[in-house]
Amino acid sequence: xxxxxxxxxxxxxxxxxxxxxxxxxxxxxxxxxxxxxxxxxxxxxxxxxxxxxxxxxxxxxxxxxxxxxxxxxxxxxxxxxxxxxxxxxxxxxxxxxxxxxxxxxxxxxxxxxxxxxxxxxxxxxxxxxxxxxxxxxxxxxxxxxxxxxxxxxxxxxxxxxxxxxxxxxxxxxxxxxxxxxxxxxxxxxxxxxxxxxxxxxxxxxxxxxxxxxxxxxxxxxxxxxxxxxxxxxxxxxxxxxxxxxxxxxxxxxxxxxxxxxxxxxxxxxxx
Amino acid sequence: xxxxxxxxxxxxxxxxxxxxxxxxxxxxxxxxxxxxxxxxxxxxxxxxxxxxxxxxxxxxxxxxxxxxxxxxxxxxxxxxxxxxxxxxxxxxxxxxxxxxxxxxxxxxxxxxxxxxxxxxxxxxxxxxxxxxxxxxxxxxxxxxxxxxxxxxxxxxxxxxxxxxxxxxxxxxxxxxxxxxxxxxxxxxxxxxxxxxxxxxxxxxxxxxxxxxxxxxxxxxxxxxxxxxxxxxxxxxxxxxxxxxxxxxxxxxxxxxxxxxxxxxxxxxxxxxxxxxxxxxxxxxxxxxxxxxxxxxxxxxxxxxxxxxxxxxxxxxxxxxxxxxxxxxxxxxxxxxxxxxxxxxxxxxxxxxxxxxxxxxxxxxxxxxxxxxxxxxxxxxxxxxxxx
Numbered sequence: 001x002x003x004x005x006x007x008x009x010x011x012x013x014x015x016x017x018x019x020x021x022x023x024x025x026x027x028x029x030x031x032x033x034x035x036x037x038x039x040x041x042x043x044x045x046x047x048x049x050x051x052x053x054x055x056x057x058x059x060x061x062x063x064x065x066x067x068x069x070x071x072x073x074x075x076x077x078x079x080x081x082x083x084x085x086x087x088x089x090x091x092x093x094x095x096x097x098x099x100x101x102x103x104x105x106x107x108x109x110x111x112x113x114x115x116x117x118x119x120x121x122x123x124x125x126x127x128x129x130x131x132x133x134x135x136x137x138x139x140x141x142x143x144x145x146x147x148x149x150x151x152x153x154x155x156x157x158x159x160x161x162x163x164x165x166x167x168x169x170x171x172x173x174x175x176x177x178x179x180x181x182x183x184x185x186x187x188x189x190x191x192x193x194x195x196x197x198x199x200x201x202x203x204x205x206x207x208x209x210x211x212x213x214x215x216x217x218x219x220x221x222x223x224x225x226x227x228x229x230x231x232x233x234x235x236x237x238x239x240x241x242x243x244x245x246x247x248x249x250x251x252x253x254x255x256x257x258x259x260x261x262x263x264x265x266x267x268x269x270x271x
Numbered sequence: 272x273x274x275x276x277x278x279x280x281x282x283x284x285x286x287x288x289x290x291x292x293x294x295x296x297x298x299x300x301x302x303x304x305x306x307x308x309x310x311x312x313x314x315x316x317x318x319x320x321x322x323x324x325x326x327x328x329x330x331x332x333x334x335x336x337x338x339x340x341x342x343x344x345x346x347x348x349x350x351x352x353x354x355x356x357x358x359x360x361x362x363x364x365x366x367x368x369x370x371x372x373x374x375x376x377x378x379x380x381x382x383x384x385x386x387x388x389x390x391x392x393x394x395x396x397x398x399x400x401x402x403x404x405x406x407x408x409x410x411x412x413x414x415x416x417x418x419x420x421x422x423x424x425x426x427x428x429x430x431x432x433x434x435x436x437x438x439x440x441x442x443x444x445x446x447x448x449x450x451x452x453x454x455x456x457x458x459x460x461x462x463x464x465x466x467x468x469x470x471x472x473x474x475x476x477x478x479x480x481x482x483x484x485x486x487x488x489x490x491x492x493x494x495x496x497x498x499x500x501x502x503x504x505x506x507x508x509x510x511x512x513x514x515x516x517x518x519x520x521x522x523x524x525x526x527x528x529x530x531x532x533x534x535x536x537x538x539x540x541x542x543x544x545x546x547x548x549x550x551x552x553x554x555x556x557x558x559x560x561x562x563x564x565x566x567x568x569x570x571x572x573x574x575x576x577x578x579x580x581x582x583x584x585x586x587x588x589x590x591x592x593x594x595x596x597x598x599x600x601x602x603x604x605x606x607x608x609x610x611x612x613x614x615x616x617x618x619x620x621x622x623x624x625x626x627x628x629x630x631x632x633x634x635x636x637x638x639x640x641x642x643x644x645x646x647x648x649x650x651x652x653x654x655x656x657x658x
Contacts, residue, residue: 165398168365171385172392173412173463183415187402 025246032239039234049240059241062225066205069136069221073143074200078193080144081151081200086185088152089159107149115213118142122214135216142214143207147200154199158192191259198256202249314376314466314499315341316362321371323357323523331357333523335371339516342497344490348510349520350546355503358520359469362501364388375466386415391460392469395476397452399444405431405455406440412463430462434492450481457489461496468493470502474509486512507547511535519543536584540656544582551583551626555655566624567601570650578655587652588628590617590636593643603646605638621646 031039035046053059088100106114122138125131132138166188170180186193208223215224222245226238316339323332332354339345347355360366362373364385373381380388391412399408406427407414413423431437436454439447447455453473460468470489474482490513493500504510510517511531519526519534519542527539538544544552555578556564563570565581593602603621615637617628628646638644 163396163398165394165396166400168363168385169392169394169398169400170411170415171365172363172390173459174386174415175411176386176415179415183411184400184402188400190402 028239029243029246032236032243034236034239037236049236053237053240056237058220059222059225059237062220062222063244065136065219066221066223069139069143069211069219070201070204073140073147073204074197076140077144077147077200078151078197081148081196082155082189082193084148085152085155086159088156103149103152105149106146111207111209114146115142115210118145118210119213133216134214134219136219138214138216139211139219139221142210143204146207146210147203150199150203151196154192154196155189158189162188191262195256195259198252198259201252202256205245205248205252315339316467316499316501317372317374317377318358319372319374321358321361321373322369323354323361323366324369330523332361332368335523335525337518337525337528339499339501341376341499344493344500344502344513344515346502346504346510346514346517347520348504348507348517348546349526350505353520354523355505355520356471359392359471359501359503362467363390363392363469365392389463389466390469391463391465391467392471393453393456393460393473395472397456397473399447399452399455399459401444403444404440405436405442405444405447408444408455409440409459409462411459416463426462430458434458434461449477450485453477453485457492461492461498465498467499467501470500472504473502475504475506482509483512489513519546521546537654538582538656541580541658544654544656549582549584551585551588552580553583553624554579555581567621567626567646567648570648570653571598572650573653573655576653576655579657580655582654582656583626583648584652584654585616585627585629587649588626588630589647589649590628590630590638591645591647592636593645595645597645597647599648599650600645601648603644605640605642605644607640608638619644619646 030042032049033045033047034042035044035048084103088096088103118138119134122132122134122141126133132141166184167180170184175183206223208227211221212224212227215221220228222241226241229235229238316337318335318337318339321332321335321337322330324330335354335358347358349355357366361368361381364380364383368381371381372379375388375390380390400411403411409430410423410427413426418426427440428437431440434454434457436451436458439451439455444452444455456473473489474485477485486509489500489502502510502513511534514531516528516530517534518528521542527534527543529537534543535547538547538549541552553565553567555570558564558569561571563573563576563581570581591600601621603619603626605617606620606625607618609616610632612632614629614631615635617630617638619626619628626646
């Protein structure tokens with residue numbers, strides 16, 4: 001009977017955790033559909049705030065900036081990170097431990113330090129050369145730099161799971177290095193690349209700190225907009241924007257997870 | 272080589288029949304493809320002084336000289352770490368030699384990268400591509416060389432039929448059993464009609480029954496195609512069943528090259544004898560009167576033999592009733608008898624020495640453990656060897 005109590009306790013704990021994780025999100029989503037401005041009570045369902053949102057040019061441009069930033073940086077980070085991950089795999093016999101450690105460092109670096117240093121870096125370059133004016137381009141570069149380690153890590157761990165003889169088999173079967181990349185490495189990494197893309201997307205779309213320091217006046221993204229709007233108090237529009245972002249990130253994360261799972265299911269025997 | 276002559280005769284015959292529009296031989300097409308219309312000599316292999324030194328002072332191959340004839344089923348046999356797989360990988364182009372020359376059909380290939388060599392490999396773990404089904408796995412090499420889809424499709428079907436895996440053609444690689452994977456790996460290599468097919472212990476992951484079945488299938492396939500096969504194994508039984516010739520390797524050197532009978536019946540040194548499973552090896556000492564002193568007793572009738580050890584193959588030993596004394600007969604006691612159906616395997620004790628004998632069960636008297644016999648050695652069947 002003790003066992004049953006223990007299990008009941010675990011279950012209760014699980015619900016408490018879920019409650020604290022998701023109740024705040026649920027409230028934001030709920031009040032984004034509220035028909036009045038009040039926060040105390042839910043007065044009735046309405047899409048009013050969503051219409052207002054899309055009528056506001058600043059917000060529409062922030063959505064556009066956020067999506068452009070997320071999509072462009074994720075695509076580039078996926079390509080560059082995959083090349084990096086492949087390089088780490090291809091030259092793993094060189095024992096590049098410390099180099100790989102450098103690649104992973106941005107994963108644990110505090111965002112605020114990273115953001116400030118990126119800003120300083122871009123400002124210096126801009127003053128010296130006139131290039132890299134703070135704006136969408138500097139944000140894209142900054143985002144790519146923190147997305148790359150995640151992509152490289154995913155690609156590298158996928159490659160490590162493969163039988164190394166497969167690479168030799170492609171050579172043995174007349175594949176040139178380019179053919180090997182196109183007909184073997186890319187198709188084999190397909191699932192890892194897609195999930196790396198969506199992971200990068202979610203990282204980019206909800207990033208505030210690094211974006212804040214590298215943005216220019218024209219390149220306000222949704223998180224930056226929310227931060228400046230919130231000084232005037234939380235409005236139902238903010239709830240509506242937040243709900244849209246939750247939706248976008250959930251979708252991307254779900255696709256990434258589903259692809260990882262499908263790969264595992266189709267390949268159960270891999271160690 | 273008689274094998275290649277037969278193949279040429281058969282090819283000519285198939286050609287004649289094809290002209291009358293009635294191909295009588297279902298494999299004629301595959302066989303014609305397999306040689307690519309080239310003369311057989313094109314696939315003879317010659318290795319001269321091949322060396323492989325790994326960084327850090329490890330020597331994988333000392334100095335390998337080897338001639339492999341066209342259309343031959345050639346086996347590299349040896350314990351793990353003897354260099355046989357390294358040699359195979361050098362032939363495939365997956366490893367660089369640090370010295371020497373390798374020629375296929377008179378052309379030096381050491382500088383040719385793996386993907387431009389007309390050499391294909393059946394890997395030990397099969398290395399089938401997990402992202403492709405059976406059909407695309409088999410057709411991979413043709414696709415890489417730019418063969419168009421229809422032609423590729425046709426030849427995949429043909430090869431699958433030849434290897435008897437037509438029913439697996441649309442399966443996923445993950446759904447195949449070990450034996451099926453082995454066949455797919457073989458088809459994937461054969462379809463490219465290479466000058467040389469390399470097989471790296473392709474049967475070692477299979478269970479015993481399937482293994483002996485595939486041994487027969489593999490050597491039949493090789494004979495039908497007349498392709499040069501270089502096969503690597505550590506299993507001397509497998510090597511003897513399948514090969515035209517065997518090279519026994521140890522410590523990066525070739526110990527002996529020859530047909531299976533030579534290797535088994537006349538091993539060149541103690542290593543080869545032990546590796547081929549021989550246990551009846553005894554040190555010999557020459558005495559003044561021309562006879563040889565062995566732990567069994569004195570052997571006569573082999574005065575001109577040189578070597579520090581003698582090998583008495585167990586099947587050359589005869590067991591007679593103990594009262595029949597004579598030259599090269601030694602009194603021995605039966606320790607154990609294993610009944611093997613067609614023959615019986617005896618363990619005997621002769622003085623302090625143990626010796627094994629194999630006696631046919633056809634009309635021979637059976638002895639029981641504890642009985643004494645006269646162990647009779649045929650002096651013409653003795654092999655003398657050195658370390």
